[in-house]
Amino acid sequence: MGYSVKTEPQVIAFCCMHCAYAAADLAGSSRFGYPANLKIVALPCTGRTDMGHILQSFEDGAAGVLVAGCLPGRCHYVSGNLYARQRVDYLTGLLEEIGLQGERVRMINISAGMGAKFAELANEFVETIRALGPTGLTRKPGSGDFQPIAEKSTGPSALTDNESVLPLADPKPIDPKPMDPKPIERGVT
Amino acid sequence: MTQQPLQQTATTAQGLKSGSHLERVLAAGHFAVTGEIGPPKSHDANLILEKCALLKGYVDAANITDNQTGIVRMSSIATGILLSNAGLEPVIQMTCRDRNRLAMQSDILGAAAHGIRNVLCLSGDHQSFGNHPGAKNVHDLDSMQLIRMLQEMRDNNQFQCGEEIAGGGPPLFIGAAANPFAEPLELRPRRLKKKALAGADFVQTQMIFDVDRFREFMCRAVDLGVTESMSVLAGVGPLKSAGMARYMRDNVPGIAVPDQVIKRMEGAVQGIPSDDKKARMAAARAEGVRACIEQIDDIRQIEGVAGVHIMAIEWEAAIKPIVVGAGLYPRPGDTG
Amino acid sequence: MIVADQKPIEDIRQMLRGKRKVLAVGCGTCVAVCFAGGKREVGVLSSALRMATELAGEAREIDEAIVQRQCEKEFIEHLGEQLDGYDAILSLGCGVGVQSLADQFPGTRVLPGLNTKFMGGPEEQGVWVERCQGCGNCLLDYTGGICPISRCPKQLMNGPCGGTADGGRCEVDPEIPCAWYRIWERMDTLEIQQELMEIRPPKDWSSSRDGGMRRVVRKDLQKPDLDDGS
Numbered sequence: 001m002g003y004s005v006k007t008e009p010q011v012i013a014f015c016c017m018h019c020a021y022a023a024a025d026l027a028g029s030s031r032f033g034y035p036a037n038l039k040i041v042a043l044p045c046t047g048r049t050d051m052g053h054i055l056q057s058f059e060d061g062a063a064g065v066l067v068a069g070c071l072p073g074r075c076h077y078v079s080g081n082l083y084a085r086q087r088v089d090y091l092t093g094l095l096e097e098i099g100l101q102g103e104r105v106r107m108i109n110i111s112a113g114m115g116a117k118f119a120e121l122a123n124e125f126v127e128t129i130r131a132l133g134p135t136g137l138t139r140k141p142g143s144g145d146f147q148p149i150a151e152k153s154t155g156p157s158a159l160t161d162n163e164s165v166l167p168l169a170d171p172k173p174i175d176p177k178p179m180d181p182k183p184i185e186r187g188v189t
Numbered sequence: 190m191t192q193q194p195l196q197q198t199a200t201t202a203q204g205l206k207s208g209s210h211l212e213r214v215l216a217a218g219h220f221a222v223t224g225e226i227g228p229p230k231s232h233d234a235n236l237i238l239e240k241c242a243l244l245k246g247y248v249d250a251a252n253i254t255d256n257q258t259g260i261v262r263m264s265s266i267a268t269g270i271l272l273s274n275a276g277l278e279p280v281i282q283m284t285c286r287d288r289n290r291l292a293m294q295s296d297i298l299g300a301a302a303h304g305i306r307n308v309l310c311l312s313g314d315h316q317s318f319g320n321h322p323g324a325k326n327v328h329d330l331d332s333m334q335l336i337r338m339l340q341e342m343r344d345n346n347q348f349q350c351g352e353e354i355a356g357g358g359p360p361l362f363i364g365a366a367a368n369p370f371a372e373p374l375e376l377r378p379r380r381l382k383k384k385a386l387a388g389a390d391f392v393q394t395q396m397i398f399d400v401d402r403f404r405e406f407m408c409r410a411v412d413l414g415v416t417e418s419m420s421v422l423a424g425v426g427p428l429k430s431a432g433m434a435r436y437m438r439d440n441v442p443g444i445a446v447p448d449q450v451i452k453r454m455e456g457a458v459q460g461i462p463s464d465d466k467k468a469r470m471a472a473a474r475a476e477g478v479r480a481c482i483e484q485i486d487d488i489r490q491i492e493g494v495a496g497v498h499i500m501a502i503e504w505e506a507a508i509k510p511i512v513v514g515a516g517l518y519p520r521p522g523d524t525g
Numbered sequence: 526m527i528v529a530d531q532k533p534i535e536d537i538r539q540m541l542r543g544k545r546k547v548l549a550v551g552c553g554t555c556v557a558v559c560f561a562g563g564k565r566e567v568g569v570l571s572s573a574l575r576m577a578t579e580l581a582g583e584a585r586e587i588d589e590a591i592v593q594r595q596c597e598k599e600f601i602e603h604l605g606e607q608l609d610g611y612d613a614i615l616s617l618g619c620g621v622g623v624q625s626l627a628d629q630f631p632g633t634r635v636l637p638g639l640n641t642k643f644m645g646g647p648e649e650q651g652v653w654v655e656r657c658q659g660c661g662n663c664l665l666d667y668t669g670g671i672c673p674i675s676r677c678p679k680q681l682m683n684g685p686c687g688g689t690a691d692g693g694r695c696e697v698d699p700e701i702p703c704a705w706y707r708i709w710e711r712m713d714t715l716e717i718q719q720e721l722m723e724i725r726p727p728k729d730w731s732s733s734r735d736g737g738m739r740r741v742v743r744k745d746l747q748k749p750d751l752d753d754g755s
Contacts, residue, residue, distance in 0.1 A: 052565060055572035097534045098573050099580035136580055286679070290727060312686040315678050315697045326679070333683035334727045349727065368687030373706050376685075379722065383683065387724050395687060442690045 008037045009063035009129045013122070014053065016046045018076040019112045020068030024122075026115030034122035038066070045069070046107075047080020051087050051094075054105060058095075058137065064129035066122070067107045074111065081109060101132050206343065206390060207362040209306035210278045211250040214496075215391065215420045219521050220489060221496030223280060223393065223422060224248035224508050226272070228263040237263075237271050243505040245277045247512040249520055250307055252393070252498070255282040259319020266296055270303045280364065281305055284313025289329035290338065290349050297339065301359030309364035309393060310335040332365065333387050339363050340388025365389035367421075369406040370399070371443030378409040384419070391420040393498040396437070399445045400487045411493040420495035423488045427499075427507045428477040430470070431455040453480060478507055482514040526646060527555040527619045528653040529562065529639040534573060537615070540636045541578070544612035546586045549574075549638070550604065550626065552595040552618035559653050561639050562617030564591045570617065570638065587615075595622025601629055608633055643675070661732030661739060667725065669711035676704035682725040684708070 015021040021042050027034060043049065046069035054065045067088055069081035085107050092102035106128075108121050205212055214221050224244045229236040244251050251272060255265040269279035281300055283293065297308065312332045316324045330338065338349045339361055346358040365384040369377050381392065397403045403423065410416065428434050431454035438446035457476035458469045485497055497517075501507040512518050531537075541547060549571045557563030571587045578585045588611075592600045595618035604626075608614075613634040616623040620641040627635040643655035658675040664682075665672060674680050678697045684705030688696030693706035712718040730736065 050565065052568040052572065055569055055576070059572055059576060094534075094573060098577040100576070135576075137576055138579070312679050312681065312688075314688070317678075317697055328680040329730065330727050331679070331681040331683050332686075333724055337724060338727070366687060371685075371687050372689045372691060372693050372703070373685075373709060376709055380685075383722055383724065386722075387683075442688045442696050 008035075009126070009134070010061055011035075011038045011064040011066060011126050011129055012057045012062045013038050013040045013066040013068055014043055014046060014049050015040050015068045016070060016076070016081070017042055017044055019070040019074070020046075020108075020110055020118065022112035023068075023110050023114050023118040026113065027119040027122075028115075030115045032116050032119035034119040035126045038122050038126055045075065045077045045080035046084035047075070047077060047082075049084050049087065051091055054087075054091055055094075058100065058104070058135060061137070063132070063135050064104045064106075064125060066125050067105070068118070068121075069107065069109055071109045071111050100135055103128055104132060104135070207306040207360040209250070209360075209362045211280065211307050212362045212390070214249045214521050217521065219496075220517065221420070221422060222248050222512060222517050222520060223250050223252060223496065223498045224505070225252040225254065225498070225500045225502075226268070226505065227254050227257065227503065228265065228268040230260070230262050232263060234271055237268055238275055240505045241272055241275045241277050244508050245275070246520065247508050247518060248277075248499070249496075250278040250280045252280040252282055252309060255284045255311070255313070256287060256319070258314045259286075259316040259321065259324075261320065266300045266303075266305065269300065269305050273304055278307070279305060280307035280309055282309045282311055283335065284311045285328050285330055285332055285335055286313030286316065286326050289327050293330070293335065293338070294342065294348055297342065297359055297361070301361070306360060307362045307364060308339060309366060310339065310389075311366050333383065336363055336365055336384060336387040336389050344388075362390050363388060364391045364393060365419075366394070367392050368395040368443035369397070369403060370395070370445045378406060378413055378415070381410050381415050381419075381421075382413045385415050385417075389419055391422060391495075393422045394424040395441075395443050396424045396426045396500060397484065397488065398434075398450050399447050400484060400491075402445060403488070404491050407491050407493045416493040416495075421493055422496040422498040423491075423494050424498045424500060425481055425484050425488070427474070427481040427501055427504065427511060428454055429504065430473045430477075431458075450480065474504075474507070478510050478514065481507075481511050485511070485515040485517070526558060526644070527621070527641060528559045528643055528645050528655075529556050529619050529641040530559075531561055531566070531570065531617075532638055532640055534570075534577060537570075537574065537636075537638055538577060538581075541574070541585060541613070541615070542583075544585065544634070546588075546611050547613050547615050548588050548590055548604075548608070548611045549615045549617060550595065550601075551589070551591040552616075552622050553591060553593045554596075556617060556619055556622075556639060559647075562619075562622075567591060567617055595619075596625045598625070598629060601626060605630060645675075659733070660728075660730075661736075662729065664725075664728075667720070668708045669715055669717075671704055671708045671711055673704050673708065676701070676707075681705060682728060 015024060021040065024040055046067050049067055057065050067084055069084055070076060072081065075081040088105055088107040091105050095104055096102045106125055110117050205216060211221060211223065224247070226237065226240045226244065253265045253268045253272065256262060265281045265283065269281045272279040283296070288296065310332045316322055316326050340363055341347055342354060342358040343361045344358070346354045348354060367377070367381050371377065384392065410421065415421070431451055434446050434451045434454050437444045454473060454476060457473050461469050461472055488494055488497065499508055499511060549567050551562045551564055551567035553563060560566060567589050571589050575585065575587050590604065592604070594600045595616065608630060611633065613636055614626055614630065615636050615638045616626050617638045619639065620637065623635055623637045644657040644659060645653050645655040648654045655675050657672060660674050673682060673684060677684060678695065679686060685703055689703040689706055690696050690699065693703050695701040695703045709718060709721060712721055
């Protein structure tokens, strides 16, 4: 429906380190596959997600944005995931006003041990985005046309140096190289 | 040197402030009865004359609402003039919502020139309730300040700015509204006192259904000395149905409807098949009239109550059976 | 503080019709603190507008700028250096900011991206309420610190009216407490409730908006005239 191998939709996933990122890592190491065009951005907490980050993702060519945080009531920073939920709800409406489908942004809540669930939800979301088709926005040059990588999608390990799997019972603080989202200030004096 | 108009001198000599029929009825010690007319949403004078015919002879004076609920209707003063000419004394109502102090004074002078004497001063329902919710509201003055302004026009012959009114001020019988059961409850008697201090001559209250609570309210009002300078007319109104009773209880601030009143209205239609709307309506209305008569009988016993103000909303035909049934007919005749 | 909120996107798009290149300018003071026009909000709105206009087939270039205060000349003058080529400025400042930009740059169309609502403050996180109407003659000493002009829909001076609903709510909007209910309560707490039995006379509205556009002049602060040799 408008996609070919060369133009698979880009989907950005903002994942909190404590739960969602760990779950994605677990999915990878447990070989629960999810699409390689889901690019993960690690954050200390989904509460750190700015609406600007999400909109910028769409401007830069993403066709869908997933925000993955801890289960409600289990946020490491108490209520960050609840604020993220409120922002995602707001953006769902804003996207409709812009002329994009509200379903292109979604929030999911999972715990660090839910590797299989992460893969399932990631697959489901990418499928939704595929079905919605391209946004119709011109991709900015250099914003990263999809490059198909090795057929075995192995989760986020391709993106960080950290090879260790998080122990479930006693999460050690991890310090991967932060993936800074592109700076928002374009044209700012 | 200002000459006082002859009529004013005569009025003052009798200790009257305006010489209106309503004032004279109260001054003579009769239990007064006022009614209410809602002007039409048109310029059709005939509609007013039809309603006038239903009230004339059964009330001492009839209120004419002023864009009530923020819905545009023929002006109170214009309707008052028509009523006057038809032989029924009007009580014009003036809200603070639609006029600034210039328009108020100007309208009052005009009303007085047409012989209108009784004025009820109100804040006015907010325009958001009506059919022109985007209108700018005025509220240059509030009802307390309006009362005081009219009192000073009449007694000091002066406009609000202090300038003298040539030929003397208008002879007015100044009214205020009261809502005894609106919150904050404990304040309401004191607020009534404040209206007396502002210069109100009479008060008409919101509809009373809970006579016991009203009795308590009047007790406190009398203690505060309210009735020494002000005539209190208790508001009553016939209910058309239990639904109307419940609606008023739930949606109109300050209307307290006891459960037994609702039960009574519900009881009125028992036994009548639900599809016989005509019969149900007739039965309910008959009960509403009976209940109103009983309320008036009870209220008459309360110390300090000088009369009743009967609000038969869109049901002016109910006035006659209520007034007659309560033993208030015939009304005192020509009092001056 | 001045409280404002953003105009609906559709309204802003209507204003931007026919303008290819637009500079969205935010303000770092009042509207930043009520999250209507600060740097972040400028970013979100500009991004949304860029996408919306592109999807509608009328792509616009919307660049972003932020100044500390739009209402003061010294903070906005520098924008003049970069206005070449812009068809319009979309101001995300309050009404004062919009006019200040328009006065400073009369040759550039300045459009309001916000609806300035009132002078007020945050009641709780995410909720701002009106508190002051700038009547020009403060009477808060009479009402225990609760303003009837801004908080009573009928601006009563001798309230309450007969419409106070259960729970001390205003009949016009159940979300608003009846201001006069609160005033009587407050004066009771201050043990001066008796003062409210005095009848407040009619207000002189000439110090308010009714009297016309107002000015405040402080002679002691104006720039001295250097030519005044004496």
